[in-house]
Amino acid sequence: MGELNFDDLIWIYDLFSIGQVAVEESEDEVYQALLKHILYGFNGKTGCLALIDKDKNDLYIKTGIGLPQEAIGSRIELGSGILGWVAENNISLLLNGDVSNDERFQNIQKMPGSKPNSAMCWPLSVKGEVIGVISVNQDANESEFTDSELEHGKMVIPVISLVANNLQLNRDRELQIKTLTDLNNQLNQTQQQLVQQEKLASIGQLAAGVAHEINNPIGFVLSNVTSLSEYAETFIQLIKEYEILVENLSCGNREKAREAMETIRDIKKTEDVAFMLDDIEELVKDSLDGMERVRSIVAGLKSFARVDDQSELKEADINECIKSTLKVVWNELKYKCEVKTNYGDLPIVECFPGSLNQVFMNLLVNASHAIEKKGVIEVETGCIDEDYIFIRITDDGSGIDPENISKLFNPFFTTKEVGKGTGLGLSISYGIIQKHNGELLVDSELGVGTTFTISIPVVHVENEDDNS
Template structure:
């Protein structure tokens, strides 16, 4: 050092404290060991003592492999064998040698072994003769690095495991999501099917209701028709003989009356011959007001004949109206049926002080079920009467239809129909009338009848000003399957 070159180096040499190689050796962070060529420990620095957990006085002066015997079971793997081989190489070849990551199992004071990893370098320290005088053994403790790397590897492994698990979970979730989606799809499908079947069930129910109402009504009508026909028939017989008898009675009474007036010419003679009898006759004649009675007889008979004629008309109307038993098509003029129907319902109209006015134009004959057409007119008239205020009119008009059929109109100036319900008035059981008054069947039955005829029924209404129902019937119904009406016995 003394012959260090002059110049800038002098400067730092001057300021450098005196070097103590012993202290430098001990302060070095690596593990230093100085060996003789026969591998006896000459010196060990503090780091070595700490790292090997030995004491200087226990190891210095002793052969290396005596202090650290090569016990194979203690040092698995290369053990001290590779250290020995390295030292031998250094001694022989006089060049530094490395043993990277040498693993040692160091005995702890309590007898346990602690695994440590060392990077080892052995360097020859040559003497003046060029021979190896000492061997410097340097060890870098790599245990922490190895542990860190192990920890990192473990961490990576865990991460990898987690990633793999996450991947698996994602796949599982995907699978489950798909299963859920499938289930949802099936559910939706089932739901659709369910609501479709619910819908068709509702439709079936409606159809059933309609059929039921038709059945009930048809049955009622058939029963009514039979009863009316029976009553009309029963009335007809007595009506015929009462009419006959009345004619006979009138003729006979007239004969007796003219005979009586002949007798009365003999009044004076009787008074002369038998005053008592004459007084009796005069008293009797006065008691019965003979003159008035004889004079009233003619009008009396006339009024009775009128009454009988009306009864005959009613019976006739009933029979015309009640042609319900006729399930065959008839080629008819509908006007007389409408007249009869109006006649029958007039009584009801009169109670409300409603007048039924007919305006029946000549119409072509059409093929129809006459009783059913009457039934439609009856339903329309009775609804019109129900809706009409007192002292108003219900008009029923017929006219030829453009297609060779007929048009029937029933017009009232009553309440009219709220637009909110106009779509529903043809539904079975739809009624705005109080319970017991309305069945809600009239229009739905009429709708069915008109449809069976291949016709149409429509309504125009101004709420508060009245309603007009229009029925159009074609010249004949379209050929088709018999409907429930016709199948009815």
């Protein structure tokens, strides 16, 4: 390329165009196209483009024309050979003739099969920092490159530098996006695991409560049945003696009849049959009551444990949901909390009842934890309007420090000692209420108490997060 003419301008325009499509094309194709264009412009036969690898602090051949395939990707130390020298010194070079003895270039590696007679080599740099090198070689039988061609090259090389820099930035950005996406996926997985752990923890809490609740009636039913079986033995004995008595009376065997009467009298005296007759009635009644309690706890548990079909939208009576949850957490509440309920007239609500029960459970357990010795928990339900219902849980416990209010729904925010709270309850509850397109509000005064108010729509509306 001598003085600039129209063809040169078109050539420069084409060079810009290659750079502009750069981001959409594959990196290798863009570098190859750039090198090809440079070779074409300077009428070179072979050439290569090498980039600096910042991590390894060396050069690697990114693309080449007229180079053996194995040369692509090969690495060159900075300062070594012609390319290494240009990269290290950030100086363009015009080399004519044999340079194998040139002191500047140590370890010159001649490409097999090529005998360059003339070569130009420019550093690719952005803001003074070298990011690569490009070289153009001429065959021995062609005319040598000139200083003015080297200078022309210097004018267009910045375009290539910019494109190369853009491609690298683009690659870095894609790498960052990938790293962020991977991290995000990991985070999601961890969150899922934590949610699962929280569920397991509440199931554990629930199991302990239920075991305690069931154990008590089972204990006294067992003791009643033991007494009843002892009484039964006495009555079986009595019946047998009565049979003997009747038999002997009917066949006129008075002596034997008298003996049987004596035995009956003895049994009645020693076993206090009159007391037994009174007691049987009470034992049976108590046992039936106990069994009824067990039955209702199990029924409550069954409706609470809709946890397994949480993804299924159901029509539910929210008052019933609260009642079954209260049964399940009763063991946690009964020693220090008086629970007052004020159930409003609620329509059937389209919701995920298992998830809502988890929310009620967490709010009730939180309320009981906030009560140190004795206190009152009030549960109120009602309609806000024909589309929305509310559930309000109030306690007269410790209240919440105003500076903690904004952190309440953050995962892992807890003021409880290790082992008593993970700090996930409210963040999970918040997510569940959001899934219902509802609201979970808190109102608290330190030393006075706290109210959590849930409002949810009667008819469920799908939102974007429902599938996640």
